Amino acid sequence: MTTATxxxxxxxxxxxxxxxxxxxxxxxxxxGLSCLAGGAQSALPGVPTLERxxxxxxxxxxxxxxxxAEPAPNxxxxxxxxxxxDIAAELTRITAGRPVNGRPVLVRRLRDGxxxxxxxxxxxxxxxxxxxQALRNAAEKSVLxxxxxxxxxQQGAVINFRLVDNRVRFEVSLPAAEKSGLRLSSRLLSVAxxxxxxxx
Numbered sequence: 001m002t003t004a005t006x007x008x009x010x011x012x013x014x015x016x017x018x019x020x021x022x023x024x025x026x027x028x029x030x031x032g033l034s035c036l037a038g039g040a041q042s043a044l045p046g047v048p049t050l051e052r053x054x055x056x057x058x059x060x061x062x063x064x065x066x067x068x069a070e071p072a073p074n075x076x077x078x079x080x081x082x083x084x085x086d087i088a089a090e091l092t093r094i095t096a097g098r099p100v101n102g103r104p105v106l107v108r109r110l111r112d113g114x115x116x117x118x119x120x121x122x123x124x125x126x127x128x129x130x131x132x133q134a135l136r137n138a139a140e141k142s143v144l145x146x147x148x149x150x151x152x153x154q155q156g157a158v159i160n161f162r163l164v165d166n167r168v169r170f171e172v173s174l175p176a177a178e179k180s181g182l183r184l185s186s187r188l189l190s191v192a193x194x195x196x197x198x199x200x
Contacts, residue, residue, distance in 0.1 A: 123146045
């Protein structure tokens, strides 16, 4: 995989890969867009909202579009989830029995201050009390960091979720990826809502 920059930040629908088309279709097929606004609660206890389900689905797909070091054949991909138990549960369900590039996915719930050793990716929820510290630790350990903050990229995240026109989109920081020693696929960059190319 090679890192690529784009001359534009939005792409036409025909260029979207199949997995993204399915995600966008789910957003439109019979679901009220109101559940995406303001973190609305699911009507059923223990069932994540559509927004949270879409974010978990994105996380599972991100794993296939980043070059991670593989210490051993078929070694698991470890994903830490901080301050977002609902996404941790949904991501566990999505990835159960579904390896990514031949590697099984293991999800670990984290608490503020937990070490990020052994992780390939960490998702830092909006309720994390020390997100900047977690982002610094992720960069130091070459862990792909994903956040859901208004200023996630400015804080050092590689990928940050945003709600745009009531849809879950994501933005990417190439400087943060470089700092973390990560190579992002051009296919991932081609469907990003926004790409930050210069250091904030």
